[in-house]
Amino acid sequence: MPGVQDGGGVQLFGCIFTMIKTYSNPGVVHKTFVLGVLLKAINAILQMAGGGLFLLASPERLHHWMTALTLHGFVLDPDGFLVRTLLDFRDYCTTEGQIFLAVYLLSHGGMKIIVIAALLCGKRWAYPAMGLLLILFIIYQVYRYSYTHSQWLIWLTILDLALLLLTWLEYRHVRQDPSW
Numbered sequence: 001m002p003g004v005q006d007g008g009g010v011q012l013f014g015c016i017f018t019m020i021k022t023y024s025n026p027g028v029v030h031k032t033f034v035l036g037v038l039l040k041a042i043n044a045i046l047q048m049a050g051g052g053l054f055l056l057a058s059p060e061r062l063h064h065w066m067t068a069l070t071l072h073g074f075v076l077d078p079d080g081f082l083v084r085t086l087l088d089f090r091d092y093c094t095t096e097g098q099i100f101l102a103v104y105l106l107s108h109g110g111m112k113i114i115v116i117a118a119l120l121c122g123k124r125w126a127y128p129a130m131g132l133l134l135i136l137f138i139i140y141q142v143y144r145y146s147y148t149h150s151q152w153l154i155w156l157t158i159l160d161l162a163l164l165l166l167t168w169l170e171y172r173h174v175r176q177d178p179s180w
Helices: 012-022 028-056 059-076 081-092 095-120 126-148 151-176
Strands: none
Touching: 028 095, 028 151, 059 095, 095 126, 126 151
16 A cells, blocks of 8 residues: 555554545545444444453442433333343343453454554455454354344444445455555
């Protein structure tokens, strides 16, 4: 990729701006791809923060926080989607469930951060890696949906399918672009 050096001196933010500015055809697909990747990066950072929180907080503390978060919403709309989701989540926060969530969020977020950083820094291997990672997440999400019937998993899977398509389109273009 033009303007991106191999080595430790290039910062991730520099990679992001270089990818946006030096691309030979900054069309809608590329802009949507970059936006999708940046949103996935924010999601990965939040997942890692949540995983750390689950690792450090006791189940009792999490139960207390979830109860406090839903108290106001319960008064306004006791059957609301957000209230029901948080209360179901609160009830899931056993020690085993909490450890599972911590490991899942930390590993899921960590893998995404590594691949996204490589994508934004112009590493060609990251496109197939991102595709494979998204396919594995989609398969797992569909599997989990068969047990939980969670609406969140449907939306997450749709977003991952869209990003998978954008990653494939972007990779096709990158492979054909001689400046890469």
